[in-house]
Amino acid sequence: MSNNNWIDGLNIPGKPDEWEVKELFKAYSIETPKGILLKPGMEFTGTELEQPLVVKVCDSKILHKSDIGGVKLNVKKDFGKVIAEMNHSFPDSSLLIEEMVPYSGLEFIIGALVDPDFGPALMVGAGGILTELYKDVTFRLAPISKMEALRMLNELTVSEVLTGYRGSKMDISALADLIVSVGTLITELGSSFNQLDINPVVFSDGKWVALDGMAILNL
Amino acid sequence: MSITEDLKPLFYPESVAVIGASSNPDKVGNIILGVLKKTVKNLYPVHPKAEEILGLKVFNKIEDLPDNISMAVVTISASQTVEAVRSCAEKGIQIIVIVSGGFGEIGGEGTALEKELVSIHKEYGIRLLGPNSLGIFLPETGLDTIFVEHGDKALSGGGGIAFITQSGSVGTEALGLASNTGFGMRAFVGVGNKVDLTETDFLNYFAEDKETNCIAFYSESIDDGKIFLEKAREVSKKKAIVILKAGRTEAGQSAVSSHTGKLAGSDKVVSGAFRQYGIQRAYDEEEICDASKSLSMLPIPDGNKVAVITAAGGYGVMCTDYIEQKDAGIKLHLAEFSEKTTKKLNEVNLSFASTKNPVDITASAGDEIYVDTLEAVLKDEGVDIVICLTFFTPPAITNDLVKKISNKALEFNKPVITFAQYGPYTNKYLKEFYDLGMVGFSSVYRTVRAARFLVERSDILKTFGEDNE
Numbered sequence: 001m002s003n004n005n006w007i008d009g010l011n012i013p014g015k016p017d018e019w020e021v022k023e024l025f026k027a028y029s030i031e032t033p034k035g036i037l038l039k040p041g042m043e044f045t046g047t048e049l050e051q052p053l054v055v056k057v058c059d060s061k062i063l064h065k066s067d068i069g070g071v072k073l074n075v076k077k078d079f080g081k082v083i084a085e086m087n088h089s090f091p092d093s094s095l096l097i098e099e100m101v102p103y104s105g106l107e108f109i110i111g112a113l114v115d116p117d118f119g120p121a122l123m124v125g126a127g128g129i130l131t132e133l134y135k136d137v138t139f140r141l142a143p144i145s146k147m148e149a150l151r152m153l154n155e156l157t158v159s160e161v162l163t164g165y166r167g168s169k170m171d172i173s174a175l176a177d178l179i180v181s182v183g184t185l186i187t188e189l190g191s192s193f194n195q196l197d198i199n200p201v202v203f204s205d206g207k208w209v210a211l212d213g214m215a216i217l218n219l
Numbered sequence: 220m221s222i223t224e225d226l227k228p229l230f231y232p233e234s235v236a237v238i239g240a241s242s243n244p245d246k247v248g249n250i251i252l253g254v255l256k257k258t259v260k261n262l263y264p265v266h267p268k269a270e271e272i273l274g275l276k277v278f279n280k281i282e283d284l285p286d287n288i289s290m291a292v293v294t295i296s297a298s299q300t301v302e303a304v305r306s307c308a309e310k311g312i313q314i315i316v317i318v319s320g321g322f323g324e325i326g327g328e329g330t331a332l333e334k335e336l337v338s339i340h341k342e343y344g345i346r347l348l349g350p351n352s353l354g355i356f357l358p359e360t361g362l363d364t365i366f367v368e369h370g371d372k373a374l375s376g377g378g379g380i381a382f383i384t385q386s387g388s389v390g391t392e393a394l395g396l397a398s399n400t401g402f403g404m405r406a407f408v409g410v411g412n413k414v415d416l417t418e419t420d421f422l423n424y425f426a427e428d429k430e431t432n433c434i435a436f437y438s439e440s441i442d443d444g445k446i447f448l449e450k451a452r453e454v455s456k457k458k459a460i461v462i463l464k465a466g467r468t469e470a471g472q473s474a475v476s477s478h479t480g481k482l483a484g485s486d487k488v489v490s491g492a493f494r495q496y497g498i499q500r501a502y503d504e505e506e507i508c509d510a511s512k513s514l515s516m517l518p519i520p521d522g523n524k525v526a527v528i529t530a531a532g533g534y535g536v537m538c539t540d541y542i543e544q545k546d547a548g549i550k551l552h553l554a555e556f557s558e559k560t561t562k563k564l565n566e567v568n569l570s571f572a573s574t575k576n577p578v579d580i581t582a583s584a585g586d587e588i589y590v591d592t593l594e595a596v597l598k599d600e601g602v603d604i605v606i607c608l609t610f611f612t613p614p615a616i617t618n619d620l621v622k623k624i625s626n627k628a629l630e631f632n633k634p635v636i637t638f639a640q641y642g643p644y645t646n647k648y649l650k651e652f653y654d655l656g657m658v659g660f661s662s663v664y665r666t667v668r669a670a671r672f673l674v675e676r677s678d679i680l681k682t683f684g685e686d687n688e
Contacts, residue, residue, distance in 0.1 A: 111479025113480055115488045117444040117489075118445055118448065118489075119445055121491070123479050125482070131482070132481055137482045139487050139491030140491045140494075141448070141495060151494075152491075155494075199478055
């Protein structure tokens with residue numbers, strides 16, 4: 001998939017939804033949870049996905065979906081009922097149904113934006129819903145080398161969780177690779193790129209997985 | 220033409236015209252003419268009516284000036300400046316320092332006038348510094364277009380620091396502050412509103428200048444950001460670069476809908492980019508002077524292990540706290556002395572002295588003990604930096620201590636930073652240290668901060684090594 005095809009194929013021009021953002025991630029070998037998209041009005045006829053599931057409203061017009069009941073976690077046998085409820089609450093929106101990824105340990109955020117003076121810049125830091133409270137983040141201009149990505153991670157206050165703090169086992173090298181990939185992604189989007197959040201990024205079963213993604217493009 | 224040749228008429232002019240020269244001693248055009256008269260042989264005042272100012276023959280029109288003038292300094296009002304600059308360009312003057320204000324910084328009409336300057340530059344290829352610039356000061360030759368007090372006598376000894384500032388007053392105030400205790404200035408450049416010459420041009424110029432070993436900038440906006448950074452990374456392999464970037468702007472309005480946009484708000488992108496490109500960042504006028512002085516004068520340490528020598532216990536404890544401070548970004552550690560060093564320290568010190576780091580030689584120690592202690596810790600391979608907390612009140616300490624510490628320190632290729640206890644003689648002692656080639660500060664905090672700048676520089680140089688692997 002070329003970036004231009006991806007941009008041209010967006011449901012709402014310039015505003016990719018979570019499903020579309022994750023499709024782009026896959027093209028850059030960024031792991032995402034296994035999932036399916038249920039468009040408005042589509043009947044849900046069962047799934048091969050393994051339970052438990054996550055059901056999310058998937059609509060680029062909704063920025064903070066968990067604040068308005070747009071995310072249901074740990075959905076098991078009653079998924080039919082949950083999906084029906086979500087369809088009722090968000091009749092015009094698609095639903096994203098994903099396998100729930102098990103993980104423990106710290107959540108990270110990887111982000112990017114265009115600085116008015118210096119151009120495209122990458123960010124990594126402590127993620128999750130409290131990311132703006134911790135403010136433990138660092139920036140570099142994109143694209144970057146793996147060495148530079150490692151230096152970013154080592155600058156964070158939380159860096160020690162990546163190097164065995166209290167028995168934590170996370171792969172710092174693979175996280176650096178992921179940052180490099182995001183740098184390549186935004187560089188290749190070129191002038192279309194505006195901003196990106198991947199939050200949280202978690203370490204699950206030996207791999208870093210992007211659980212959520214948000215992107216804004218220039219029209 | 221290379222930037223070195225382009226800027227030759229600015230730094231080494233053979234002739235200078237002052238547009239707006241005045242016989243009124245309160246006017247900028249009089250002060251500048253007076254200062255330039257001391258060093259510039261071919262000096263041509265321009266004034267519409269006067270015949271003679273400060274004993275120099277006055278030219279009533281720019282058109283009447285001799286040909287091939289290197290540089291003009293323009294001090295007239297903004298509205299008159301545009302035409303004067305055009306006349307200078309017509310006359311073939313190579314470079315113009317526009318001291319006049321009232322341009323882009325006031326908006327409206329000023330912005331329109333500034334645009335006219337840009338088009339004159341483009342049309343004639345004439346190089347422009349400013350407007351709203353204090354111009355330049357070059358201790359090497361005494362060339363000076365600055366019309367305000369700037370510690371000129373103290374700075375005239377020269378040194379390795381090129382100081383490029385967007386704000387004239389921040390620049391000169393900083394120099395005044397630094398000159399009290401010695402500051403090795405290679406050149407001062409006020410870039411002002413930057414219609415033509417920018418930070419990048421002077422970065423290019425001083426990169427090639429053999430006498431410059433540290434380049435310091437005060438900047439509110441870096442115009443061609445990425446080009447500047449790329450050049451800085453190249454220059455930083457050889458010369459330290461420190462920037463005081465003021466005006467911490469919020470990310471553009473469009474960028475606040477993401478977490479990333481909100482987190483970038485406090486100018487973290489700038490800090491990250493500087494780190495990535497080998498630039499060190501300062502946050503106020505004192506810090507940029509302290510940092511550039513240290514980076515220009517002291518050897519760069521191999522590591523971050525610090526030894527502290529003191530005659531007063533309390534200062535040793537305070538210094539240790541600053542060294543071990545975890546949230547200061549660049550990490551420092553107290554050095555652990557080898558057995559050999561400890562043995563030597565016990566030999567040369569009084570029986571009740573504390574010979575662990577920080578070494579407390581006590582108020583009973585004299586010059587000799589101080590210097591022997593310094594030698595012992597400098598010889599220790601586990602010591603990268605030495606901080607000497609010097610005191611001049613203990614009875615056995617003499618006024619020769621400054622010289623003795625300096626002589627010993629300069630035998631080694633390790634940075635020794637001194638602190639002189641605050642009091643009426645502080646600046647005198649610090650200036651003495653400076654004159655002997657040493658760097659010292661009047662607070663423990665600033666002393667330790669200087670050590671951090673040296674370690675940061677060491678890390679930058681190591682980073683370049685890693686990236687080449």
